[in-house]
Amino acid sequence: DTAVSQTPKYLVTQMGNDKSIKCEQNLGHDTMYWYKQDSKKFLKIMFSYNNKELIINETVPNRFSPKSPDKAHLNLHINSLELGDSAVYFCASSQSRVAQLFFGSGTQLSVL
Amino acid sequence: AQSVAQPEDQVNVAEGNPLTVKCTYSVSGNPYLFWYVQYPNRGLQFLLKYITGDNLVKGSYGFEAEFNKSQTSFHLKKPSALVSDSALYFCAVRDAAGANNLFFGTGTRLTVIP
Numbered sequence: 001d002t003a004v005s006q007t008p009k010y011l012v013t014q015m016g017n018d019k020s021i022k023c024e025q026n027l028g029h030d031t032m033y034w035y036k037q038d039s040k041k042f043l044k045i046m047f048s049y050n051n052k053e054l055i056i057n058e059t060v061p062n063r064f065s066p067k068s069p070d071k072a073h074l075n076l077h078i079n080s081l082e083l084g085d086s087a088v089y090f091c092a093s094s095q096s097r098v099a100q101l102f103f104g105s106g107t108q109l110s111v112l
Numbered sequence: 113a114q115s116v117a118q119p120e121d122q123v124n125v126a127e128g129n130p131l132t133v134k135c136t137y138s139v140s141g142n143p144y145l146f147w148y149v150q151y152p153n154r155g156l157q158f159l160l161k162y163i164t165g166d167n168l169v170k171g172s173y174g175f176e177a178e179f180n181k182s183q184t185s186f187h188l189k190k191p192s193a194l195v196s197d198s199a200l201y202f203c204a205v206r207d208a209a210g211a212n213n214l215f216f217g218t219g220t221r222l223t224v225i226p
Contacts, residue, residue, distance in 0.1 A: 004155075033213065041150075041200060043216040090155055098144055098163045101214060103155035 003027050006091045006104035013081055014112055021076045021107045023091030031055075032074035033092040033101065034066060043090075049074050081111045114139045116205045118217035125193045126225050133188040133220045135203030142208040145186040147177055150200040150219075159201075162186060173197070193224045 006023040013019055025032060034046040047066040048055055054066065063079040078085060088108050092101040115138045125131045137143055144163055148156040160171025167179045177188045188201060203217040 035216075041219050043156075043202065043219075045213040045215070048213050092156075098161075098208075100146055100158040100161055101156075102158070103148075105155045106153075 004091055004093055004102050004104040006089075006107055008107060009105065010108050010110075012110045012112065015081055015083060017081050018077070018079045019081060019109075020078070021089055021091075021109075023074050023076070023104060025072055025091075025093040025102070027093055027095070027102060028072075029093040029095045029102070030071060031094050031096075032068070032071075033094075034074065034076050035090040035092060035103075037088040037090060037106070039087070046076075046089075047074075078109075081109075083111050085109060086111045114205055114207050114215045116203050116215055116217035118201075118203055118220045120220050121218070122221050122223070124223045124225060127195055128192050131190050131193040131197070131222065131224070133201050133203075133222060135186045135188065135217060136184050137186060137203070137205040138184065139205055139207040143186075144206040144208055145177075145179060146204040146206075146214065147171065147175070147186075147188050148202045148204060148216075150202065152199075156202060159188070193222075195224045195226050198222055198224045 004025045031050045033048040036044050046060050049068045065077045067075045088106045090106050091104040094101045117136045146161045147159040150156050160169050162169045162179045170176045200219050202219050204214045206214045
């Protein structure tokens with residue numbers, strides 16, 4: 001069983017569209033994250049959720065909104081997609097502040 | 113503020129030779145330090161971490177890292193490189209007293225030459 005799974009793996013869409021990426025973890029972790037990896041492979045934290053509460057909200061555009069129906073899921077919704085949103089988005093989870101993050105396999109988003 | 117620096121974008125090493133991938137960090141409190149590896153078109157895989165205790169930390173696939181507080185460094189090492197070690201390596205830091213997120217360095221691409 002995949003520990004952290006995210007869907008879809010690939011997402012190709014037009015500018016201006018709204019899309020969602022889903023993430024689920026079956027590890028029983030308390031905290032989940034979304035990271036963005038750009039074309040230069042830089043990884044940037046976008047959001048993290050702890051027990052369904054947003055505890056970090058980095059300076060990302062408000063077109064991006066995390067949604068967590070329960071502590072095993074953290075979905076990423078993106079409104080009005082722009083060319084610059086093209087990147088690989090990684091979901092991750094961790095048990096605690098000292099524990100390592102477990103990453104999903106990523107979602108390659110291409111905005112045309 | 114937390115930050116991580118990986119001064120080398122690319123490291124090349126011959127198979128069988130020792131390898132080092134450098135990392136320095138900056139945090140206001142005590143650091144929690146991590147190394148991750150990313151293979152092409154894959155997510156990040158955890159290699160090892162330093163939280164407290166011995167400065168030399170051993171991890172997966174024969175990798176180890178040494179925490180040096182005075183130099184604020186956490187270099188990744190392996191005594192004998194394999195071609196299969198070729199990948200992108202990320203150092204990451206979390207401030208023990210600060211926010212919950214993990215900050216990553218810019219990555220170092222390791223190429224092991226047969």
